[in-house]
Amino acid sequence: MEPKLTALCLVCTLKPSPAESSADLLGGQLLQALAAEGVAGDTVRVVDHDVKPGVEADMGDGDEWPAIRQKVLAADILVIATPTWMGHMTSVAQRVLERLDAELSELDEAGRPSMFDKVAVAAIVGNEDGAHQITAELFQALNDVGFSVPTQGVTYWNGEAMGSVDYKDLPETPEKVATTTKSVARFAAHLAGLLKATPYPAPAA
Amino acid sequence: MEPKLTALCLVCTLKPSPAESSADLLGGQLLQALAAEGVAGDTVRVVDHDVKPGVEADMGDGDEWPAIRQKVLAADILVIATPTWMGHMTSVAQRVLERLDAELSELDEAGRPSMFDKVAVAAIVGNEDGAHQITAELFQALNDVGFSVPTQGVTYWNGEAMGSVDYKDLPETPEKVATTTKSVARFAAHLAGLLKATPYPAPAA
Amino acid sequence: MEPKLTALCLVCTLKPSPAESSADLLGGQLLQALAAEGVAGDTVRVVDHDVKPGVEADMGDGDEWPAIRQKVLAADILVIATPTWMGHMTSVAQRVLERLDAELSELDEAGRPSMFDKVAVAAIVGNEDGAHQITAELFQALNDVGFSVPTQGVTYWNGEAMGSVDYKDLPETPEKVATTTKSVARFAAHLAGLLKATPYPAPAA
Amino acid sequence: MEPKLTALCLVCTLKPSPAESSADLLGGQLLQALAAEGVAGDTVRVVDHDVKPGVEADMGDGDEWPAIRQKVLAADILVIATPTWMGHMTSVAQRVLERLDAELSELDEAGRPSMFDKVAVAAIVGNEDGAHQITAELFQALNDVGFSVPTQGVTYWNGEAMGSVDYKDLPETPEKVATTTKSVARFAAHLAGLLKATPYPAPAA
Numbered sequence: 152m153e154p155k156l157t158a159l160c161l162v163c164t165l166k167p168s169p170a171e172s173s174a175d176l177l178g179g180q181l182l183q184a185l186a187a188e189g190v191a192g193d194t195v196r197v198v199d200h201d202v203k204p205g206v207e208a209d210m211g212d213g214d215e216w217p218a219i220r221q222k223v224l225a226a227d228i229l230v231i232a233t234p235t236w237m238g239h240m241t242s243v244a245q246r247v248l249e250r251l252d253a254e255l256s257e258l259d260e261a262g263r264p265s266m267f268d269k270v271a272v273a274a275i276v277g278n279e280d281g282a283h284q285i286t287a288e289l290f291q292a293l294n295d296v297g298f299s300v301p302t303q304g305v306t307y308w309n310g311e312a313m314g315s316v317d318y319k320d321l322p323e324t325p326e327k328v329a330t331t332t333k334s335v336a337r338f339a340a341h342l343a344g345l346l347k348a349t350p351y352p353a354p355a356a
Numbered sequence: 357m358e359p360k361l362t363a364l365c366l367v368c369t370l371k372p373s374p375a376e377s378s379a380d381l382l383g384g385q386l387l388q389a390l391a392a393e394g395v396a397g398d399t400v401r402v403v404d405h406d407v408k409p410g411v412e413a414d415m416g417d418g419d420e421w422p423a424i425r426q427k428v429l430a431a432d433i434l435v436i437a438t439p440t441w442m443g444h445m446t447s448v449a450q451r452v453l454e455r456l457d458a459e460l461s462e463l464d465e466a467g468r469p470s471m472f473d474k475v476a477v478a479a480i481v482g483n484e485d486g487a488h489q490i491t492a493e494l495f496q497a498l499n500d501v502g503f504s505v506p507t508q509g510v511t512y513w514n515g516e517a518m519g520s521v522d523y524k525d526l527p528e529t530p531e532k533v534a535t536t537t538k539s540v541a542r543f544a545a546h547l548a549g550l551l552k553a554t555p556y557p558a559p560a561a
Numbered sequence: 562m563e564p565k566l567t568a569l570c571l572v573c574t575l576k577p578s579p580a581e582s583s584a585d586l587l588g589g590q591l592l593q594a595l596a597a598e599g600v601a602g603d604t605v606r607v608v609d610h611d612v613k614p615g616v617e618a619d620m621g622d623g624d625e626w627p628a629i630r631q632k633v634l635a636a637d638i639l640v641i642a643t644p645t646w647m648g649h650m651t652s653v654a655q656r657v658l659e660r661l662d663a664e665l666s667e668l669d670e671a672g673r674p675s676m677f678d679k680v681a682v683a684a685i686v687g688n689e690d691g692a693h694q695i696t697a698e699l700f701q702a703l704n705d706v707g708f709s710v711p712t713q714g715v716t717y718w719n720g721e722a723m724g725s726v727d728y729k730d731l732p733e734t735p736e737k738v739a740t741t742t743k744s745v746a747r748f749a750a751h752l753a754g755l756l757k758a759t760p761y762p763a764p765a766a
Numbered sequence: 767m768e769p770k771l772t773a774l775c776l777v778c779t780l781k782p783s784p785a786e787s788s789a790d791l792l793g794g795q796l797l798q799a800l801a802a803e804g805v806a807g808d809t810v811r812v813v814d815h816d817v818k819p820g821v822e823a824d825m826g827d828g829d830e831w832p833a834i835r836q837k838v839l840a841a842d843i844l845v846i847a848t849p850t851w852m853g854h855m856t857s858v859a860q861r862v863l864e865r866l867d868a869e870l871s872e873l874d875e876a877g878r879p880s881m882f883d884k885v886a887v888a889a890i891v892g893n894e895d896g897a898h899q900i901t902a903e904l905f906q907a908l909n910d911v912g913f914s915v916p917t918q919g920v921t922y923w924n925g926e927a928m929g930s931v932d933y934k935d936l937p938e939t940p941e942k943v944a945t946t947t948k949s950v951a952r953f954a955a956h957l958a959g960l961l962k963a964t965p966y967p968a969p970a971a
Binding site: 370371372403409410411441442443444445446447448450451453454457493496497500 | 780781782813819820821851852853854855856857858860861863864867903906907910
Binding site: 489 | 701743747752
């Protein structure tokens with residue numbers, strides 16, 4: 152029997168719980184779509200935790216990243232869900248990337264960084280513009296620390312230029328977004344299954 | 357009497373004339389707004405000309421950049437109007453930036469590159485997403501060769517995520533876009549006037 | 562007599578004081594160069610302060626941004642000094658941008674946002690790569706809220722690809738960097754002087 | 767017996783053959799590393815061909831993209847090798863992305879775009895800075911049309927900030943670059959093999 156896959160969604164909104172969050176909504180929809188693919192999911196709203204600035208796996212002194220990090224290590228699929236501010240991913244999302252930088256030095260016995268064989272996908276929301284750029288920077292950074300990116304690995308929504316409507320306030324989920332979300336889940340599960348069954352070889356020495 | 361200011365709009369659509377172009381439309385609206393500020397405008401649709409690949413001011417052999425370059429040199433304000441493809445500025449817009457790279461070596465007697473005291477602004481259109489990233493890359497590259505960027509120096513339009521409506525097919529120009537276009541013209545003319553009257557000092561030696 | 566100009570450097574290192582910081586070093590060198598142009602400077606290491614996540618001018622509840630914001634409002638020139646992590650500006654720098662987003666709603670009697678007539682420049686350091694992209698995103702976001710960018714408005718240093726030497730550990734400041742830093746100061750002071758004497762008109766209504 | 771894998775390297779230098787090209791050199795080294803993994807390679811220097819502007823699979827009228835496109839369709843692994851100009855990928859590389867945009871509409875019987883199950887990696891060279899940003903934009907755009915990105919899927923070299931040495935003029939290939947190139951080949955071959963054996967399911971309808 153195939154091993155069950157798991158996914159972790161790091162919601163990178165600037166708003167602490169219980170405030171409503173569009174990123175939380177789209178991230179949650181992606182987790183639901185992953186569940187339909189047989190992937191068990193979990194969510195962390197990062198801003199609810201005291202994730203210290205720095206690039207070590209544990210910055211000490213009340214740092215709450217190590218507990219989140221354990222969840223990342225346990226997951227096969229990482230979902231980064233982020234809103235768009237100033238056309239960029241949030242400071243919370245960038246903080247997550249900075250903390251993941253430490254994983255490059257966390258090697259298994261074969262010399263493979265700790266994020267190898269994991270798959271990363273993204274869920275991006277915004278009033279009006281920025282999803283492609285955030286996708287670009289997320290994929291580059293997550294790939295750099297070891298994540299693989301499945302075909303068409305992002306779902307997103309942003310409104311018309313200079314608009315101000317939020318995803319969470321739409322009367323219903325646009326059909327194209329809903330379909331894309333399902334596809335992303337399908338592709339992520341496919342790739343994660345392949346890599347779990349047949350891990351990457353070690354890097355060249 | 358204050359010297360009259362001039363603007364050049366380089367339209368970076370992938371479509372040769374006489375095809376309709378959203379970038380040409382928005383760029384033209386910005387030139388109209390500049391005219392209302394007393395700035396005389398001219399337009400070049402770059403793809404109609406054989407601009408050779410390379411990073412010299414003249415690549416020889418039928419290269420049509422040198423004639424465009426003379427227009428850039430004569431203008432106080434450069435408008436880059438570009439559509440969005442794959443979330444990026446077009447290959448035509450990037451070609452323009454590559455050719456402008458040569459200007460870093462074109463110094464006046466005081467050691468100032470040829471683009472000093474000129475102002476750059478942008479007009480960006482797209483189906484759905486990408487304006488902030490294109491703005492970022494345009495401002496960085498144009499600033500690198502010497503252009504100054506006035507406050508809020510971009511007008512843009514893109515539709516809702518995963519959409520396919522073009523700016524040129526909108527029933528009318530959205531009011532926020534029209535107002536932004538006017539503001540960009542106003543700010544560009546203001547800054548170009550200041551820099552024309554009081555040029556930058558030479559770089560440090 | 563011309564009014565004296567002032568500059569504020571927001572150092573966006575991830576390391577709290579008193580740790581040595583390359584961004585602090587290069588930012589400080591830029592402030593020195595600005596002093597040589599007659600510009601009075603001040604520095605804030607942002608990570609030493611509890612800047613809350615959010616996009617309001619004051620997030621309440623112990624938020625230390627409002628005090629920093631007062632310094633931004635008082636300055637004619639804003640310097641963002643940031644290291645490079647994962648090829649990006651730091652989460653601390655992005656946090657600053659998020660907080661500046663609120664300034665778009667802070668209008669004077671003429672309807673001009675609070676950052677109009679201010680000049681922004683950047684100082685970027687990194688082990689190996691990323692300065693152009695960070696420049697792009699800083700200029701786009703700072704311009705969006707109202708800052709103008711003077712010709713060639715960035716000084717930076719990064720080492721050879723895949724390297725690990727920090728700017729602060731170089732035996733001496735590379736001459737090209739030192740010269741660029743002086744030029745950036747000169748250009749920023751020039752533009753800030755012009756805009757202080759002749760402010761932008763109000764945006765179109 | 768496992769099916770043999772193939773790779774195509776699109777060299778996106780601005781310099782027509784037979785000029786020496788750093789991008790061609792690093793791209794060739796990556797093809798050699800792929801050969802050591804059992805992957806047969808082919809190279810096209812794109813600027814030697816008349817690739818028309820546009821976003822269709824065939825722009826007609828002397829367009830030489832269709833022949834290159836056939837090679838892309840036949841390959842399991844696509845390598846984009848590009849120099850850095852103005853901190854960006856070249857206009858030639860962006861032209862390639864624009865032409866690949868058409869593949870989103872080229873569906874097989876199952877509704878899967880033509881680039882599904884293919885793997886993309888990058889080889890980036892530059893005097894001094896830009897590799898991370900180019901990586902980001904390449905991965906985002908190539909993923910958008912269907913390519914998957916293997917763990918740590920980029921090899922690159924750029925020199926110290928404000929430098930001017932080219933990769934092709936280095937006395938020898940830096941060891942870290944050589945090792946990274948080998949690793950990228952290994953990871954690309956691994957992922958391409960998995961996806962060839964077990965293709966992605968169709969997107970959600």
